[in-house]
Amino acid sequence: MTTDPRPGPDGGAPDIPGWLSLRDVVLALGVGLVLAAGLAVLRPGSLTHLRGGTDARETTVVAVREGAVPGDRGVEGKVRTTYDLAWRDGGEDRTATFHRAGRPDHEVGDTWVLWVSPDGSVVETTSPRTTWLWLGIGVPAFVLVIGLLVRWRGRVVSRAPLREADRIERARARQRRTQGG
Structure with missing residues (x-):
């Protein structure tokens, strides 16, 4: 892998972000649960259904x-x-x-x-238990997957300059071998 020999924050290789930390996972699950609660409250009849009123x-x-x-x-x-x-x-x-x-x-x-x-x-197609599972597990898991995709994209974008520099270095090395041989 190629690194830029210039010292300091302006000249080094970019930091590649890591995967999700425990804090990121907890935040994603919390946001997912808040979204699920919002869906349950804003959708007419959901609370009646979730409380076993159907x-x-x-x-x-x-x-x-x-x-x-x-x-x-x-x-x-x-x-x-x-x-x-x-x-x-x-x-x-x-x-x-x-x-x-x-x-x-x-x-x-x-x-x-x-x-x-x-x-x-109130008329629903799924049981209250199924609805609870979708809201309590499905929505937070969906938010977590979105977070993973965003982090993956950030990692790809951060590594792009390094990969391009490595590709250029390999091409120059091949060119030197063919010219020198």
Whole structure:
């Protein structure tokens, strides 16, 4: 590896940053948990679901409506499907409306096991445990991976001048061998 012979901070080889330190990992996990908490608080019905306020119910799709995302300003391809659901709870008929991004993947008459609150105000596709795992492990792990990618890029950028200098030195050595031989 080539190093610049000039002394001092202006003339030496650049410092190559290390991989993630324990402090970096703790920071990434903390940021991930804060983001997960924000998602849980800002998403309507999430706290009810996470606190166990929903139960798995076998619902029946009674209506399917396909439409645009509210507030969409003409961006093509953004579709929101609205499902009207019905189920029986203790001899009582219950209903709920469920919105989902994308084209319909269920038809009228399909049965669909969903996590629904007793009053039908919260409808989720995954169990509270799965949601807790995604928020508690998935989001922090995602932030950690982003941190690793940023650090990897910094290491590559820091090593680039050294690699270029080594490449130039090898080319000059080959040129001297061919001229001198």
